[in-house]
Amino acid sequence: MQSRSPAPALVAAALGAILAVFPAAAAAQNSSSGSNPSNASPAKEGAADSSSATVSVPASAPAPGADEKKDENSIRVQVNEVIVPVTVTDDKGRFVSDLDQKDFHIFEENKPQSIRYFTRERSQPVVIGFVLDLSTGSRIHWKNFQDASEELVQNLLTGDPKYSGYLIDYAQDAEVAVNTTSDPEPIVRKIRALKPGGGSALYDAIYLACTSRKLVQGEPIEPRRVIVIIGDGHDNASKHSLAQVVELAQRNLVTIYCISTEAFGFTNASDDNLVRLAVETGGRVVYPLGDVYKDTDGYLSKPSDDGNYALTVGTGAYRSAVDGKMYRAVADIAGEVTTQYIIRYVSDNQTSKAYRNVKVVVDLGNVHVRARKGYYAATP
Numbered sequence: 032m033q034s035r036s037p038a039p040a041l042v043a044a045a046l047g048a049i050l051a052v053f054p055a056a057a058a059a060q061n062s063s064s065g066s067n068p069s070n071a072s073p074a075k076e077g078a079a080d081s082s083s084a085t086v087s088v089p090a091s092a093p094a095p096g097a098d099e100k101k102d103e104n105s106i107r108v109q110v111n112e113v114i115v116p117v118t119v120t121d122d123k124g125r126f127v128s129d130l131d132q133k134d135f136h137i138f139e140e141n142k143p144q145s146i147r148y149f150t151r152e153r154s155q156p157v158v159i160g161f162v163l164d165l166s167t168g169s170r171i172h173w174k175n176f177q178d179a180s181e182e183l184v185q186n187l188l189t190g191d192p193k194y195s196g197y198l199i200d201y202a203q204d205a206e207v208a209v210n211t212t213s214d215p216e217p218i219v220r221k222i223r224a225l226k227p228g229g230g231s232a233l234y235d236a237i238y239l240a241c242t243s244r245k246l247v248q249g250e251p252i253e254p255r256r257v258i259v260i261i262g263d264g265h266d267n268a269s270k271h272s273l274a275q276v277v278e279l280a281q282r283n284l285v286t287i288y289c290i291s292t293e294a295f296g297f298t299n300a301s302d303d304n305l306v307r308l309a310v311e312t313g314g315r316v317v318y319p320l321g322d323v324y325k326d327t328d329g330y331l332s333k334p335s336d337d338g339n340y341a342l343t344v345g346t347g348a349y350r351s352a353v354d355g356k357m358y359r360a361v362a363d364i365a366g367e368v369t370t371q372y373i374i375r376y377v378s379d380n381q382t383s384k385a386y387r388n389v390k391v392v393v394d395l396g397n398v399h400v401r402a403r404k405g406y407y408a409a410t411p
Contacts, residue, residue: 112147112376112378113139113144113375113376113378113387113389114252114284114373114374115373115375115391115402115403116255116286116313116371116372116374116402116403117135117371117373117374117400117401117402118367118370118371118372118400118401119372119393119395120398120399121398124363126370127395127398128153129151130372130395131151133394134394135149135374136394137374137376137390137392138390138391138392139378139388139389140382140387141388144378144379145377145379146374147377148373148375149373149375150373151372154193154369155253155255155369155371156193156253156254156255157193157194157195157255157257157368157369158194158197158247158250158255158257159188159194159197160197160198160199160240160244160257160258161180161183161196161197161199161259161261162200162236162258162261163176163180163198163200163201163222163225163261163262164176164200164201164261164262164292165200165201165225165226165228166201166202166229167202168231168263168292169263172292172353175320175353175357176292177222177225179261179319179360180222181219181222181223182358182361183290184196184198184215184218184222185219186365187365187369188215188218190214190215191213192213194254195211195212195213195247195254196212196218197209197210197218197240197244197245198218199236199239201232201233201235201236202227202229202230202232203230203231203232203268204232204235205236205238205239205269207239207244208221209221210244211244231266232266232268232270233269233304234269234271234273234276235269235270235271237258237260237271237276237279237287238279240258240285241276241279241283242279251283251284252375255284255286256284256286257285258285258286259287259289259290259364259368260287260305260308261289261292262289262291262292262305263291263292263293263301264301264303264304265301265304273307276308277307280308280311281311281406284406285312286312286314287308287309288309288317289305289309289315290317290319290364291305291319293318302316310404312403313402313403313404314401315367315401317360317364319353319356319357319360378408384408385408386406387405387407387408388404388405389402389403389406390402
């Protein structure tokens with residue numbers, strides 16, 4: 032009697048049962064059947080994209096416990112993404128805020144770089160460190176700068192979560208007086224309670240601002256990092272040096288602005304410290320009391336027993352002049368912090384130098400450009 036072959040459906044069912052019991056057999060079956068493996072080369076493809084800090088390498092199918100080994104399924108690519116906040120003003124100091132990406136050119140070590148990201152959006156997220164001088168030298172105009180500090184905090188911290196700030200005060204020692212918060216009230220209350228007196232540890236205050244306060248998720252890209260120093264630049268008590276904190280600020284992508292407490296008529300050799308801190312990080316210094324008498328009638332023309340600083344009692348000319356200068360100083364700094372262009376690029380410079388010089392050029396006449404002078408490359 033001639034034998035008959037089993038029905039194809041029965042054979043398929045039996046084979047499926049065997050493969051379900053023996054997963055290894057299933058793998059062998061897939062291999063022998065000539066299946067096209069689709070996960071052969073994602074790692075190389077992802078690694079070629081140098082603009083990504085982390086490149087994921089997908090598996091063909093998620094297996095139990097795959098989450099525990101996710102670090103094995105990624106390639107970390109070291110890149111130097113450079114963030115450059117830029118301020119552009121005209122010859123009268125007014126902000127130029129209507130430029131486009133095509134108006135900017137950026138150079139690293141004199142080599143042109145390709146801009147990967149550009150924005151001119153106002154009111155970008157920022158975290159601001161208010162660094163307040165409580166040394167003995169600030170006593171003469173303490174009330175003026177105390178009021179200016181409060182106004183600056185209230186101008187920059189509006190209660191919006193995208194704006195955060197913290198307060199560091201310094202005299203003989205520096206301390207984080209109020210840690211990072213979006214609420215201006217704790218900072219304002221603390222400023223109102225402060226009294227000046229003692230030495231001056233400015234550099235230690237900057238060190239604390241870069242190392243010892245609560246961070247906000249996303250910084251230094253979004254939000255950006257800014258420090259506003261309200262002081263005269265003098266330091267006689269710090270454990271750190273000017274060079275150390277300049278480098279630290281550059282490495283942490285901090286932009287430093289300064290409202291100088293130097294009073295009219297006084298020579299202050301420490302002013303160079305403020306200038307260096309600002310220029311090296313892309314900020315600037317304003318001097319609300321530097322020429323407070325310039326527009327005052329009778330300046331140096333009416334001798335008085337109180338000296339050349341005395342104005343006619345009861346006129347309010349001096350107070351008015353000081354208030355006007357303070358208001359403009361606060362407005363200038365607040366405006367600059369919130370009115371900046373942000374440029375990001377990935378360096379294609381192959382130099383081994385740790386510090387890279389950066390220059391931003393704008394294709395317009397009669398404008399002034401302020402940006403950081405350079406950055407420290409990430410360590411591979």
